[in-house]
Amino acid sequence: MANQWLGLKTVINEGANLINGADVVADMTDSELLSTQAKSPLQTAIPIALTFIVVAIAIALWILRPPLDTYTQSVLNLSGDAVQGRSIFVMNCVACHGQWADGKIGPNLHGVSDRKSDARLIHQVVSGETPPMPQFQPSPQDMADLLSYLKQL
Numbered sequence: 001m002a003n004q005w006l007g008l009k010t011v012i013n014e015g016a017n018l019i020n021g022a023d024v025v026a027d028m029t030d031s032e033l034l035s036t037q038a039k040s041p042l043q044t045a046i047p048i049a050l051t052f053i054v055v056a057i058a059i060a061l062w063i064l065r066p067p068l069d070t071y072t073q074s075v076l077n078l079s080g081d082a083v084q085g086r087s088i089f090v091m092n093c094v095a096c097h098g099q100w101a102d103g104k105i106g107p108n109l110h111g112v113s114d115r116k117s118d119a120r121l122i123h124q125v126v127s128g129e130t131p132p133m134p135q136f137q138p139s140p141q142d143m144a145d146l147l148s149y150l151k152q153l
């Protein structure tokens, strides 16, 4: 009988403890609760690992970037003459880009070489990817001349 009574007392005490415990948790603010949860090593490791993966992919893409096509390569190997380039521009481009390349149907081309790499400028002229600008097929030397004109605008 005495043992049973002791048992019941223990149950009651434990119940009271549980309720007290609940009160303590309820009294805690969110930030207190957060600070009691220590960050697991995994939570720290995952962002670091993800950063490494992203950097590794970026480096891989840069290393594996497509090689320049032979046309672009041969244009870049030539040295262009901007005066010659100016006359090619007058014959082919002024209708859209304006007499002084300051824009008409096509955009103003001043400072265009700050926005686009040499390879992108060549691509712009020979690709025909942005109608209404037509696809031009200048010889590598003509393209090199045109490029040096565009670069000094």
Ligand code: HEC
Pocket: 089, 092, 093, 094, 095, 096, 097, 105, 106, 107, 108, 109, 112, 115, 116, 121, 124, 125, 130, 131, 132, 133, 134, 136, 146, 150
């Ligand atoms: C029929 C009109 C037309 C002619 C001719 C033309 N262009 Fe264009 N060009 C455009 C248009 C329109 C754009 C804008 C395309 C776009 O980005 O959507 C453009 C864009 C460009 C750009 C990129 C500008 C930028 O801000 O990124 C360059 C460089 C360029 N042209 C050079 C030339 C050269 C060099 C010639 C002559 C060989 C030429 N264009 C002839 C209409 C023309």
